[in-house]
Amino acid sequence: MSIELTDLLGVDLPIVLGAFGGVSSVSLAATVSELGGLGSYGLYGYSAERISETAARLRSETSRPFLLNLWLPLDDVADGTPEEFDASRHQLQPFYDELGIEPPARPDRFIPPFDEQIEAVLAARPAVLSFVYGVPPTDVVSRARERGILVLGTATTVDEAVALEQGGVDAVVASGAEAAGHRVSFLRRAEDSLVGTFALVPQVADAISVPVIAAGGIADRRGVAAALALGASGVQVGTAFLRTRESAVNDSYRTAIIDSAAHSTVLTRALSGRLARGIPNRAVRAIEQGGHVATFPAQNWLTGQFRAEAARRDLTDLQSLWMGQASPLARFDRAHAVFEELAVGFGRR
Secondary structure, eight states, rough: OOOHHHHHOOSOEEEEEETTTOOOOOOHHHHHHHHBBBBEOOOTTTOOHHHHHHHHHHHOOSOOOOEEEOOOTTTOOOOOHHHHHHHHHHHHHHHHHHHHHHOOOOSSSOOOHHHHHHHHHHHHHHHHEEEEOOOHHHHHHHHHHTTTOOEEEEEEHHHHHHHHHHTSSEEEEEOOOOOEEEEEOOOSSSGGGOOOHHHHHHHHHHOSOOOOOEESSSHHHHHHHHHTTTTTTTEEEOHHTTSSSSSOHHHHHHHHHHHOOOTTOEEEEEEEEEEEEEOOOOOHHHHHHHHHHOOOTHHHHHHHHHHHHHHTTTTTTGGGGBBBBBBGOOOOHHHHHHHHHHHHHTOOO
């Protein structure tokens, strides 16, 4: 199956870079593609113009296949009331004060329209288009196919994987609860969809006929070998690549990955309003203790204003530190070293 996926994706090895929302890097994505894997870039929050510019930059740095990732419109999203927005902003005021920045006003729109994003992605014609938080619309899958674009979906349960196959995707990313960042469940609450990678992968492989890409808790040759033994056709790796110098994270974030332990991460809604895995720094603890978290995307907008400033200043305690449970296995500081280690799991030395 790994050979089948390799041919499908047009890569040398089915090693897929995790698509990081907010900290994707053209350099890292292009590097993974050039090494023979599938470089990925997360487009959460990107305008159509920015999507076009990003695709052009990727194409200028690699002639190999790359993946662009979009969030599907979320059925359970409501912008919330102005009162809710103001209550959360008031609770977060100490962070704005600490950084000397003004609290953000409520915008007319928190997220760019999906229709505009998808038009820009289809026009950019990446080799692969992946989605999180649902089954892509039938017309989107059809239009992608007409342009020679493969479509991937992400599942956190067997039922989600089945729904994605029925929706026409070419492969499914089986994302276990160990994985970094947002839990992208869509059929049930994220809290009710926390299946570990190595329980999820074989059940998904048994339930669907399209290739399965294992994600979550994979950082070295052992994780790759285990995923393949359980029925995966390839792997998606995030935190191990996030630690490298080619990624977009700052030094304090990189140090947090290096210094982490398997028990260090938590699942929290504090920073975005949606469940995500990362390090519980001062911002996370204070928000959780404050007892008020606005719904997504309002909470993400409100915390994003100080998180971005904290990241610019390299302040660990006030930025989002998304990472997975295998972060202690992220031992290499260059992408080529991570790739070479993962390749051994496929029998490549």
